[in-house]
Amino acid sequence: RQTDRQTDRQTDRQTDRHLQWVDALKGYGIFCVTFAHLNPLRPIETHIYSYHMFLFFFISGYLYKTQKLDYYLHKKTKSLLVPFLLWNLLSSLVEFYITHDLQDVVDRFLILHGKVCWNAPIWFLLILFLCESVYALADNAWRSIFTPHIVFCFSTVLWILYGQLNAPLKLNLLPLALFSFSFGKIFQGFTQRKVYSANSVNAMMLITAMLSILFGAILNQRISYTGATFGNLFYCFVAAISGCVFFTVLFKNCEQIGSNQYLCLLGKNSMTIMVMQYWLFRLFDFIGEKTFGISIWHGRSTLKALVVSIITILLILVFVGEIKKVLKKNKRMLYVSELFGIR
Numbered sequence: 001r002q003t004d005r006q007t008d009r010q011t012d013r014q015t016d017r018h019l020q021w022v023d024a025l026k027g028y029g030i031f032c033v034t035f036a037h038l039n040p041l042r043p044i045e046t047h048i049y050s051y052h053m054f055l056f057f058f059i060s061g062y063l064y065k066t067q068k069l070d071y072y073l074h075k076k077t078k079s080l081l082v083p084f085l086l087w088n089l090l091s092s093l094v095e096f097y098i099t100h101d102l103q104d105v106v107d108r109f110l111i112l113h114g115k116v117c118w119n120a121p122i123w124f125l126l127i128l129f130l131c132e133s134v135y136a137l138a139d140n141a142w143r144s145i146f147t148p149h150i151v152f153c154f155s156t157v158l159w160i161l162y163g164q165l166n167a168p169l170k171l172n173l174l175p176l177a178l179f180s181f182s183f184g185k186i187f188q189g190f191t192q193r194k195v196y197s198a199n200s201v202n203a204m205m206l207i208t209a210m211l212s213i214l215f216g217a218i219l220n221q222r223i224s225y226t227g228a229t230f231g232n233l234f235y236c237f238v239a240a241i242s243g244c245v246f247f248t249v250l251f252k253n254c255e256q257i258g259s260n261q262y263l264c265l266l267g268k269n270s271m272t273i274m275v276m277q278y279w280l281f282r283l284f285d286f287i288g289e290k291t292f293g294i295s296i297w298h299g300r301s302t303l304k305a306l307v308v309s310i311i312t313i314l315l316i317l318v319f320v321g322e323i324k325k326v327l328k329k330n331k332r333m334l335y336v337s338e339l340f341g342i343r
Contacts, residue, residue, distance in 0.1 A: 021258030050216025051243025061184025
């Protein structure tokens with residue numbers, strides 16, 4: 001296991017050097033998540049929802065490398081499952097303090113009857129953990145270059161059959177995650193086998209951008225991951241795939257965007273931003289309603305969504321930066337913060 005850790009650290013360093021654009025892409029993705037949660041104009045919101053969470057699963061698949069199963073599962077349990085459980089528990093305690101409705105809190109903690117927990121975005125951590133675990137099991141079992149293609153086909157069928165059910169723990173979203181994850185792995189092999197000309201790259205970006213807008217913003221409805229509503233599934237598939245491909249090709253081939261230090265900073269803190277943003281949204285709403293009698297969170301305005309997104313992300317980054325300064329002096333507390341996903 002010690003050897004595995006050393007190998008993993010070496011891989012992470014190589015990834016930092018050669019895949020800086022991935023951090024920038026994750027940064028763009030988490031900004032889209034934050035922005036879309038604040039209700040911009042409907043066409044913009046509809047388009048962002050057509051690809052933004054698919055993009056995170058896609059990136060995870062793109063970065064996936066075969067490792068020993070026990071070590072891989074141990075690492076993912078620590079980095080994904082434990083933060084999910086801790087943030088879920090914390091948000092459930094807060095909700096119980098507010099509502100005193102134990103049954104509702106339990107339902108939300110276990111994500112039963114179509115309900116999500118008080119800190120709704122953390123469903124992603126659970127589904128990504130299950131997705132990566134299932135894919136790693138398949139990869140270790142088959143050891144075939146066709147594993148991502150097989151997983152992609154099976155997950156597509158399962159998503160069509162069960163994706164629009166409200167299953168406990170949002171397990172209906174697992175096929176969606178595997179669909180995106182395995183496609184990311186397929187696309188990784190596709191891009192590494194051949195060097196494409198500038199004209200080919202530009203043509204791919206133009207076509208996928210048009211498909212993403214057409215099927216994601218115009219033809220299909222605003223989808224809901226937690227609500228298990230995806231509209232026309234064919235439109236949803238095309239919008240998800242084209243959106244992921246467009247932004248991956250853009251960030252990989254455009255150095256000015258792919259090396260942007262601000263996007264990279266967001267990408268490196270994407271998990272922290274995801275798990276903490278709803279706390280600030282609720283605080284903003286409380287202040288807005290008490291002071292001005294308006295809902296800052298739920299009011300629909302693109303300008304408001306942009307401004308509040310920037311403020312939210314800046315506050316989280318400043319808070320996390322100060323926390324890290326304090327925790328560096330205390331290894332035990334640093335370990336605790338890592339369990340919450342603050343790294």
